Amino acid sequence: MLLVVPGGGIVLYDQAHAEAVQRMLLGRLDQADHIVAATKGKPFATAEPHYRAALANYRDLLDNDRDSRAGKLVPDRLAAFYQTIAAPYAHRDYCQAIVPLTYLRTLPRTIGARDLGPLATWPDDRLATSLYQCGVAGLGASGSTTATTDLSQLLTTFPASSQAAKVEPAVASAITTASAAITGPDPCTATTRLHTLSTQASTLPDNGTTVVESLHKDTATASQDIESGTYACGVSQYKSGNFTDAQSTMTNFVSTYPHDPNQALAQKFSIAAQIAQQDSAAGKTLPTSASGGSVTVTILNDSPDPIQILYTGPATGSVSIGACGTCTTYPSDQEGQQYSCTNSSTDYPQATISLPPGTTYFLHLTTNDSGMTPNAFTEQYAPGDTYTDCAYETSSFDSGTL
Structure with missing residues (x-):
């Protein structure tokens, strides 16, 4: 009787051991759950190492203890894991959702699509939506690459998606809105936005659908509106007294659109x-297409440099006069006024213009x-009169006078 093996004790021991293993595995599951819970509210870049640690626990349970109580709970934990990582999407923070959703799309390579089940494709539609929403929000934003980057990723990663199909209509709508604003109070901002939209539309990739062909048409439309918008911007700058920018805008317009x-x-x-x-009073009235008039003005050039005379008022224009080869600068303005254009033996270069009467x-x-300082001046002209003026340079102030 003393040699009989206590079989009941062995059974109890095996059950206790099995329960201890189950509890240990549940503890590992609980540890992974706590890691995931602790990441809530943290930026993805900060939380990603913790996600990987929790995922390693989940994967180990599936690989080695799938039939344990803890292993059978892993699918539900993975669903919660996905929800935690995709929280920005649930909060409609689409731009912040892109990176974590992109990460989730890589998990089938780690866990396996069979174990993930529906979770394997769960991020796809959400990522497509996030790329669309964030990309469209960046349309027309100068200095931002968000629209081009996100919409390009959408068109190449999900070319057949409903979100990709909405890209071209969104671009076209943004161009239409910006074009309409050209006739509004801020044509310069509208034109800048059109420039940005045109660049964004032209750089989106060919995804093998008709989307890109339509985007090319949108780019052409934007380019046409940019032309009229640039002119409207220059006029607006002039009216507001921003003469430096108005000159730059209109000079660029003339060189860029010679046939407009x-x-x-x-x-x-x-x-x-x-x-x-140089004289803000000159900008109080808008230039017109008027030219010619009853006033004749002849300008002689008594200076060693070729000169250009710009004029505006009832008429606007310019005239260039060649240098006087035998002329020199005057030591003072007083001497220039007294002696300029008085040498009868000098054939002074000259030009004659016809102007309307007025200022x-x-x-x-x-x-x-030559470094000569520009000289602004004003003349009052009576109808039908004839005037002769003389341009000369003075060396004492490096300036010119007419």
Whole structure:
């Protein structure tokens, strides 16, 4: 009797051991759950190492203890794991949702699509939506690459998705809205936005659908509106007294769009804006297409430099006069006023212009790099009169006078 093995004790021992193993595995599961819970509210970059640690526990339970009580709970934990990582999407923080959702799409390579079940494709539609929403929000935003980056990823990763199909209509709508704003109170901002939209639309990738073909048409539409918007911007800048920017805008317009119907008037705006930078009174009225008039003005050049005379008022324009080869600068303005253009033996270079009567604003410039200071002046002209003026340079102030 003393040699009989206590079989009941062995059974109890095996049951206790098995229960201890189950509890240990549940403890590991609980540890992974706590890791995930502790990441809530943290940026993805900060939380990612913790996600990987929790995922390693879940994967180990599936690989080695799938039939344990803890292993059977892993699918539910993975669902919660996905929900935690995708929290920005649930909060409609689409831009912040892109990176974590992209990460979730990589997990089938770690866990396996069979174990993930529906979770394997769970992030796809959410990521497509996030890429669309974040990308569209960046349309027209100058200096931002969000629209191009996110919409490009959408078109290449999910080309057949409903979200990809909405990209072109969204771009077209943004262009239409910006184009309409050209006639509003801030055409410069509208034109800048059109420039950005045109660039964004033209850089989106070809995803093998008709989306890109339509985007090319949108780009052409934006380019046409940019042309009219640039002119409207220059006029707006001039009206607001921003003459430096108005000159730059109109000068660029003239060179960029030589065949635009507003090209000639844009050139006049550029001239008037340059004069108004020296004399703001010249910018109080808008240049018109008017030219010629009953007043005849002949300008002689008594200076060693070629000069350009800009004028605006009832008419706007410019005239260039070649250098006087035998002329020199005067030591003072007083001597220039007394002796300029009085040498009968000198054939002074000259130009004659016809102007309407009234107040005309002039700006006297040299056309070479002489360093001469521009000289602005004003003349009052009576109808039918004839005037002769003389341009000369003085060396004492490095300036020119007419």
